[in-house]
Amino acid sequence: MIEIKPNANFYSLSGSSEPEERSDEYKKYRKDWMENPKKFIISNFPLHLDIEATNRCNLKCVFCDKLPYLSKDKIGDMDMGLYKKIIDEGTRYGLMGVKLSYRGEPLLHKNIVEMVRYAKNRGILDIYFNTNGMLLKEETSERLIDAGLDRISVSIDGTDPVIFERERKGAKFNTIKNNVEKLIKLRERKNVSNPKVRIQTVLLPWVDLEKYRRYWESKCDEVAAVDYKDASIRKKGIKYDWACPQLWQRMTIEWDGTIFPCNNADLRSMALGNCNEESVYESWHCPEVQKLRETHKKGRSDQIETCDGCPWRTKQIAKSMSES
Numbered sequence: 271m272i273e274i275k276p277n278a279n280f281y282s283l284s285g286s287s288e289p290e291e292r293s294d295e296y297k298k299y300r301k302d303w304m305e306n307p308k309k310f311i312i313s314n315f316p317l318h319l320d321i322e323a324t325n326r327c328n329l330k331c332v333f334c335d336k337l338p339y340l341s342k343d344k345i346g347d348m349d350m351g352l353y354k355k356i357i358d359e360g361t362r363y364g365l366m367g368v369k370l371s372y373r374g375e376p377l378l379h380k381n382i383v384e385m386v387r388y389a390k391n392r393g394i395l396d397i398y399f400n401t402n403g404m405l406l407k408e409e410t411s412e413r414l415i416d417a418g419l420d421r422i423s424v425s426i427d428g429t430d431p432v433i434f435e436r437e438r439k440g441a442k443f444n445t446i447k448n449n450v451e452k453l454i455k456l457r458e459r460k461n462v463s464n465p466k467v468r469i470q471t472v473l474l475p476w477v478d479l480e481k482y483r484r485y486w487e488s489k490c491d492e493v494a495a496v497d498y499k500d501a502s503i504r505k506k507g508i509k510y511d512w513a514c515p516q517l518w519q520r521m522t523i524e525w526d527g528t529i530f531p532c533n534n535a536d537l538r539s540m541a542l543g544n545c546n547e548e549s550v551y552e553s554w555h556c557p558e559v560q561k562l563r564e565t566h567k568k569g570r571s572d573q574i575e576t577c578d579g580c581p582w583r584t585k586q587i588a589k590s591m592s593e594s
Contacts, residue, residue: 272569276304276515278586279497283479284487287421287466296395299366307515310567315363316554318396320522320533321356322372323348323379329402329440333474333498347379348525356523356545357389363551367396372522372533377405383413390418398422398465402438403446411453412460419465423494424450427471428478429485437474450489468492497589499534499581506579510587511569514577517562521554529553531562534582539575 289296303317324347357368368389370376376399379385389397398421406424414422424446427434431443454467467490471477479495486493516532523529527545531553542553553559562574571577 272511272513272567273590274307274513274515275586275590276307276519278515278589279499279582281473281495283483283493283495285490285492287423287468287492289420289466290463293395295366299395303519307513307518310518310563312518312555312563313364315360315365315551316519316521317365318367318369318520319356319360319365319550320369320372320520321348321353322374322523322525323353323370323376323382323385323399325372325374325525326378327373327375327402328378328404329375329438331438331441333437333472333500344526346525348527350381350384352527352545353385354388356550357392357394359550361392361394365394367398368394369398369400371399371401372524374525375402375405377401377410383410383417386414386419387417396420400425400470402441403449404441406446406449406453408449408452408456411449411456414465415453415456415460415462421468422453422465423468423470424490425471426469426486427474428476429482430476433476447489454490466491468494470494470496472496472498474498497582497585499585505584507572508578508584508587509572510590512571512583512587512590513566513569514571514583517559517566521550523550531559534580 299317302313305311306313306317325343326345326347370382370385376382386397397419400423403424403426426443426446427437434443435441450467450469457463469486469490471482473495483493514532516534520533521529521531522533523545529542529545529548529550530540531542542556542558565571565574571583577583
């Protein structure tokens with residue numbers, strides 16, 4: 271039996287960043303997010319798009335799994351015309367959610383607030399992004415609230431400022447903490463509930479999860495953790511009845527419009543085309559992605575060059591094997 275576990279790399283430790291009032295449309299979106307991979311249902315359009323606002327970053331994190339690839343790629347910001355084209359297509363076909371981050375720090379994009387506002391005005395249900403929080407100044411937070419941002423995930427590993435700043439070079443623990451506190455206070459002053467604020471850590475050796483939860487749970491809506499994806503570990507040839515849920519949930523679009531079938535496609539060989547010339551809809555239904563789905567569905571993901579050795583696949587299979 272093929273094992274497929276949506277959100278298997280994510281752990282909610284306390285609270286929730288779900289909206290307090292969930293419409294029927296939102297409930298269906300989250301239900302489809304969990305059930306489509308398990309039942310191998312291909313929706314008309316990706317439920318969600320990871321749209322890379324920029325691949326620029328203001329930090330140099332020691333454990334960043336993207337640095338080896340960013341050092342070889344061009345650096346840039348997504349053009350607003352291209353962004354609007356992607357959102358407009360998505361709204362025609364039923365796109366539910368967007369995350370405006372992938373490899374870089376989205377707050378470096380000069381139009382990030384306008385990107386949020388445009389998606390919200392076009393009816394996207396779930397708009398969020400991950401940030402290191404250093405640029406989350408009070409003025410920016412207020413503009414994001416007014417633009418309609420639904421969720422924001424701030425990456426803060428552990429509770430020790432010394433270790434944190436050693437590993438996330440360029441970050442300041444107390445600056446980020448203060449920025450989050452100001453965002454929460456702004457939200458209260460405006461008498462609104464969004465954006466929901468998640469404090470999230472990568473599961474690194476020095477992070478005590480219980481201590482982490484106790485420290486942060488009173489300072490945000492949700493405390494969470496995600497698996498560490500070690501890009502240096504690419505174990506080839508692991509055969510296991512496992513399928514990647516992302517192939518039935520989402521796609522990734524980099525700042526220049528390059529389309530990928532998942533957000534772990536670190537090798538250029540997985541590129542499907544470019545949004546400047548092709549539609550996301552066509553890529554979602556293209557023969558290459560259909561072949562990926564069929565191969566995963568049969569439990570043969572090791573036969574796909576990029577999937578074989580994918581750090582995320584390796585981690586999830588290792589977890590499953592330890593549990594069995």
